[in-house]
Amino acid sequence: MGTSDTPLMRQWEEVKAHHRDALLFFRVGDFYELFHGDAEEGAKLLGLTLTSRNNGSAAQVPLAGVPAKAIDDYMSRLVRMGRRVAICDQVEDPSQAKGIVRREVTETVTPGTAVHESLLSERRNNFLVAVVAEERSYGVAALDVSTGEIIVQHVQGQDLEAEFGRLEPSELLAPRTVIEDPNSGLRSAVADIPLTIRDDWIFETDVCSDELCRFYAVESLDGFGFQAADVALVRAAGSLIQYLKEVRPGGLTHLRPVQIKRPGLVMLLD
Structure with a gap:
């Protein structure tokens, strides 16, 4: 984690450290975003457009996103492929947040633990x-x-x-x-x-x-x-x-x- 990373990317790094073997869908507004290697793998598996996010003075970060309303479909597709998925949601009202919105992993789905x-x-x-x-x-x-x-x-x-x-x-x-x-x-x-x-x-x-x-x-x-x-x-x-x-x-x-x-x-x- 670089000191020049944006607060959002530092938060993502902290969450990702506990879910390294999962594709981490990170809620940002009306989208769930994948970053770094997750973005590259997700773009390949799901046919998503791979772009990048500005990361302050650090290098550009690979990015792929899906609409929040469609997350169940994309998650299901990945789990059927044998992948592990972690969903990180915003757990406080952005309008009430002091600084960056607090986020936590609210669901982890693996091929053998799926109940959908x-x-x-x-x-x-x-x-x-x-x-x-x-x-x-x-x-x-x-x-x-x-x-x-x-x-x-x-x-x-x-x-x-x-x-x-x-x-x-x-x-x-x-x-x-x-x-x-x-x-x-x-x-x-x-x-x-x-x-x-x-x-x-x-x-x-x-x-x-x-x-x-x-x-x-x-x-x-x-x-x-x-x-x-x-x-x-x-x-x-x-x-x-x-x-x-x-x-x-x-x-x-x-x-x-x-x-x-x-x-x-x-x-x-x-």
């Missing part, structure tokens, strides 16, 4: 899926935010691609080291799925167990049907809850008890 009807299909679930590696298999958790359904299961390595084909994930969460491991078969199995790479600590057993306990308001998971060999399932389920709390803070109250899927058996967490 235009982004959902009546024929299939919109699954957000998390996967963690075990010694010879994977722990997989699938969550449909629109219905509240969440299912966890063990999947053998050779069956992972077929299971993803059955679930048709809209978005996949995975630990960074698993994705970057050249010996992992996960990269090839998720080639066509929008991928969100998360830091490894987010998938740690204690972190995920605590997240599930807090969400279900229990002191332990002992009575929920998890067995000693289900550590990967706890990690996958807990990482989904944590991610959803970040993206949709008010969107968890309708989630159902977790279903543990085993060959010939489905167990419910009450």
Whole structure:
């Protein structure tokens, strides 16, 4: 951030720092504007005109904008392409503002957390899926935010691609080291799925167990049907809850008890 940036661009930089992996639509009057790399990518994906904004004595800033009344259409198009979108709105009356209008991100939409009807299909679930590696298999958790359904299961390595084909994930969460491991078969199995790479600590057993306990308001998971060999399932389920709390803070109250899927058996967490 340069000292010669305008107040508007300094504000944009501050917001963007917390949403670096999203296309940030920044409300300016009757338009939502994209800046810098977001503008260049948005112009390419959406067919927008790429222009520039004066940035004080700093260099001109790439700019692309859409009318505020049409934001749902443009957002839907990007999410269908597998992109993550953050909407930054003016949260005070410009006429009452002292200095620059205060702005905050009011909505973040990702392919796996979308609830807009235009982004959902009546024929299939919109699954957000998390996967963690075990010694010879994977722990997989699938969550449909629109219905509240969440299912966890063990999947053998050779069956992972077929299971993803059955679930048709809209978005996949995975630990960074698993994705970057050249010996992992996960990269090839998720080639066509929008991928969100998360830091490894987010998938740690204690972190995920605590997240599930807090969400279900229990002191332990002992009575929920998890067995000693289900550590990967706890990690996958807990990482989904944590991610959803970040993206949709008010969107968890309708989630159902977790279903543990085993060959010939489905167990419910009450």
